[in-house]
Amino acid sequence: MARSATPRNDPPLETSIPAGTAPLESIPCSEDLQCRPSRPPDHEKENRALVELVSALADSPTTIFQTLVETIQDITQSDTAGLSLLTRDDNTPDPSGKWFYWPAITGMWKSRIGGGTGRDSTPCGVVIDQNRSLLFRHFQRCYPFFLTVTPAPEEALLAPFHIAGKGVGTIWAVMHSDRRKFDAEDDRVMNSLGKFASSAFQALKHIGDLKIQVAEREKAEAENVALLEEINQASVFEEIIGSSGTLRKVLLEVAKVAPTDSTVLIMGETGTGKELVARAIHKRSKRSGRAFIRVNCAAIPASLIASELFGHEKGAFTGALQRRAGHFEAANGGTIFLDEIGELSLETQISLLRVLQEREFQRVGSSQPVSVDLRVLAATNRDLDAAVAAGTFRQDLLYRLNVFPICVPPLRARKNDIPLLVQYLVEQFARENGKRITEIQKKTLSLFQAYDWPGNIRELQNVIERAVILCDGNALSVDESWLQGRSNNQQPRPMLSPVGMLADDRKDFVHRERKTIEGALAACEGRVSGPHGAAAKLGIPRQTLDSKIQNLDIDKRRFKSLSPTQRPA
Ligand SMILES: Nc1ncnc2c1ncn2[C@@H]1O[C@H](COP(=O)(O)OP(=O)(O)OP(=O)(O)O)[C@@H](O)[C@H]1O
Numbered sequence: 386m387a388r389s390a391t392p393r394n395d396p397p398l399e400t401s402i403p404a405g406t407a408p409l410e411s412i413p414c415s416e417d418l419q420c421r422p423s424r425p426p427d428h429e430k431e432n433r434a435l436v437e438l439v440s441a442l443a444d445s446p447t448t449i450f451q452t453l454v455e456t457i458q459d460i461t462q463s464d465t466a467g468l469s470l471l472t473r474d475d476n477t478p479d480p481s482g483k484w485f486y487w488p489a490i491t492g493m494w495k496s497r498i499g500g501g502t503g504r505d506s507t508p509c510g511v512v513i514d515q516n517r518s519l520l521f522r523h524f525q526r527c528y529p530f531f532l533t534v535t536p537a538p539e540e541a542l543l544a545p546f547h548i549a550g551k552g553v554g555t556i557w558a559v560m561h562s563d564r565r566k567f568d569a570e571d572d573r574v575m576n577s578l579g580k581f582a583s584s585a586f587q588a589l590k591h592i593g594d595l596k597i598q599v600a601e602r603e604k605a606e607a608e609n610v611a612l613l614e615e616i617n618q619a620s621v622f623e624e625i626i627g628s629s630g631t632l633r634k635v636l637l638e639v640a641k642v643a644p645t646d647s648t649v650l651i652m653g654e655t656g657t658g659k660e661l662v663a664r665a666i667h668k669r670s671k672r673s674g675r676a677f678i679r680v681n682c683a684a685i686p687a688s689l690i691a692s693e694l695f696g697h698e699k700g701a702f703t704g705a706l707q708r709r710a711g712h713f714e715a716a717n718g719g720t721i722f723l724d725e726i727g728e729l730s731l732e733t734q735i736s737l738l739r740v741l742q743e744r745e746f747q748r749v750g751s752s753q754p755v756s757v758d759l760r761v762l763a764a765t766n767r768d769l770d771a772a773v774a775a776g777t778f779r780q781d782l783l784y785r786l787n788v789f790p791i792c793v794p795p796l797r798a799r800k801n802d803i804p805l806l807v808q809y810l811v812e813q814f815a816r817e818n819g820k821r822i823t824e825i826q827k828k829t830l831s832l833f834q835a836y837d838w839p840g841n842i843r844e845l846q847n848v849i850e851r852a853v854i855l856c857d858g859n860a861l862s863v864d865e866s867w868l869q870g871r872s873n874n875q876q877p878r879p880m881l882s883p884v885g886m887l888a889d890d891r892k893d894f895v896h897r898e899r900k901t902i903e904g905a906l907a908a909c910e911g912r913v914s915g916p917h918g919a920a921a922k923l924g925i926p927r928q929t930l931d932s933k934i935q936n937l938d939i940d941k942r943r944f945k946s947l948s949p950t951q952r953p954a
């Protein structure tokens with residue numbers, strides 16, 4: 386703020402007093418107002434002005450003081466009008482302040498906007514102290530600072546305004562000549578406008594407080610949370626991150642069932658970690674040294690599934706050029722994990738039932754039973770009870786599978802795990818991308834906590850991978866838009882349903898599936914996972930695509946540097 390000159394620098398009184406001015410004792414002269422002839426009140430004009438002021442306060446609060454002083458000048462027909470606020474040294478409005486700041490002036494002293502005076506160098510202090518409006522004549526004789534201010538004041542009418550009984554400022558109208566004298570009506574109007582000044586002051590203070598709150602909130606949001614150097618792994622399984630009670634309950638079940646040979650049915654939404662749980666069971670079982678064979682039931686065409694699972698004899702069907710062992714034989718001694726078991730056709734379900742009951746099956750094209758010693762784990766994101774009710778899943782098979790059910794909870798039911806998962810995933814992707822990320826934006830963490838994660842941990846994984854790739858500094862942040870536009874519990878779109886396909890269609894199906902996958906891989910330059918990966922492009926889980934790529938023997942590395950002209954149509 387441009388401070389005024391201090392009284393020490395004021396010109397000497399005696400030399401500056403204009404000739405013919407009033408004696409000192411007649412400077413405050415409010416009682417004159419009652420003796421002067423007064424103009425009749427113009428309530429219509431006053432009301433109109435107040436209405437305009439109220440709407441100006443709503444529309445442009447930051448300029449309301451200036452609008453107010455222009456109204457004062459208009460209504461009082463004065464030469465100058467202004468508003469003074471008591472401030473602390475840092476310009477903060479404060480009733481105990483020692484300075485008057487001039488945020489708004491109009492008329493002949495307009496150039497003084499932004500200036501001010503010490504509390505005792507202006508009649509404003511007296512008006513605040515007496516808490517009433519006062520009329521002054523030639524007040525520069527008492528307040529020498531104003532001897533330097535031109536044009537000199539002839540008469541000044543000042544009214545205080547207050548908040549909760551404490552004076553915070555004054556409004557004033559000044560005549561610089563005797564062309565017009567203030568009257569009782571001016572005094573009444575000034576008191577009325579003083580009340581408005583008080584409302585405007587409160588509104589501005591409220592806006593100021595809101596701005597501070599918003600600024601503080603934004604600052605808090607911009608703050609980062611330090612990522613731990615090492616994951617303090619609360620889980621008993623090093624590969625399954627999380628410490629929530631819900632997850633711990635699941636892990637306890639895993640720990641109990643793992644050493645047994647029981648069949649386990651793992652249920653849960655897509656991306657919740659069902660495969661991770663299956664692998665954890667195998668790893669902690671007595672079969673851990675033997676094979677873990679994962680069969681993605683959704684990825685194998687119905688006409689092929691029998692030979693895939695049970696193998697075939699040479700010549701069993703066209704194209705069976707030699708004898709081939711199936712997944713059940715490959716898993717002998719170890720664990721077979723029947724993933725996405727809810728997608729099996731009814732026909733295959735019957736064959737599977739026999740293996741589960743007797744641990745025995747026949748290769749396609751053979752009548753010789755083959756015995757196996759293996760453990761069966763199965764997983765699904767379907768509601769198998771509903772599938773039984775709908776007649777698409779055999780009840781006897783469900784009984785066989787449902788020996789020890791494990792439900793993996795969705796991420797939204799264990800949001801406590803999010804910070805730990807984020808740390809783990811950031812560390813993993815940062816390492817892969819050769820970056821060092823040590824913090825995560827507080828706002829990002831709040832967004833993660835508020836979101837429902839329909840794609841569960843796989844979706845979180847994808848979001849973090851994308852954020853790590855885009856991260857330039859050491860603090861991770863995500864764009865809010867990445868977490869929008871998806872409804873809760875949305876299931877992944879099936880790419881092509883193999884269920885119910887005729888045997889003759891097989892070749893065509895495999896060809897089309899291969900083309901579709903190769904097209905997606907080419908478009909994504911060989912990338913399978915992540916938001917820009919082929920799995921996301923096709924709308925299927927990454928694991929599903931991985932297993933299709935494996936089954937179709939597609940070499941995804943050859944798409945890494947394809948030029949557009951080389952890409953398959
Ligand atoms: N608790 C966890 N800690 C660390 N990573 C996890 C956790 N749970 C899941 N993941 C990771 O999330 C991804 C998805 O997990 P997984 O494939 O096991 O899910 P799923 O339930 O089998 O999904 P879908 O039904 O779609 O096949 C995997 O990369 C897995 O490693």
Ligand SMILES: [Mg+2]
Nearest residue numbers: 659660724928
């Ligand atoms: Mg899975």
